[in-house]
Amino acid sequence: MPGWAWTLVGVVGGLLLCWLALMAVLWRSRPDELRLRELLRLLPDVLRLVRRLAGDPSLARGVRVRLWLLLVYLALPIDLVPDFVPVLGYADDAVLVVLVLRSVVRHAGVDAVGRHWPGTADGLAALRRATRLSG
Template sequence: MTGTWWLDVLIGVVAAVLVTWLVLVVALVVVRPRGGLLREAMRLLPDVLRLVRRLAADRDLPRGVRVRLGLLLAYLAFPFDLVPDFIPVLGYADDAIVVTAVLRSVVRRAGIDAVRRHWPGTDDGFAVLARLTGLNRT
């Protein structure tokens, strides 16, 4: 009986990891951009990554915003995806969905002026970003 405790612990850890992964996948499905916005978000990804890096380096922004952006950059640099690429739709879009969700929270806290000041892309691209993040509702 005492020799199998490690098996119980291993099963518990694996179950916890699987449940956590499922919760994160469901969260991605819930917060994903609807309709053609997901495709536009993926197209904007290079400009959005430059925006995230610039915002994370801005010392005028609240520390919580910079921490969120730093964690986002770390997530994007991590070689493993939350959702494997072989899963339809979400497989290739998980990075765009995560970026969009984080930017929504950053926009609520940092405001439109900070995001606009650091936007490296075109005005059309910023309009898409505004729709994705809800900037146009602030």
């Protein structure tokens, strides 16, 4: 087998291992059914929140880039975990949103999320419960 073929096999094998590791992490950190339902009800407000946070010039550039990448990922029809995979197919988007929001809170603070939240106070409380955000 030529050298480029071994390189291709190595790259494909590495990508497959990374994908399997991602699947294991998603399976381990998937939100329970109650949190998924809360997040699905809050989806329009969460999308507006992410868009508002991404456009806030007072936040660090790295935080805004993360949020824009999240919006692009959510808009693309291609997922890391296809939707036909039971449980994980739909949970990967919710888990990714939770992880990015936690990162935003770590770097920008809970006040930034509260300042840009477009929904009700009950909705913000549900988002904080679902994502385990402090405050």
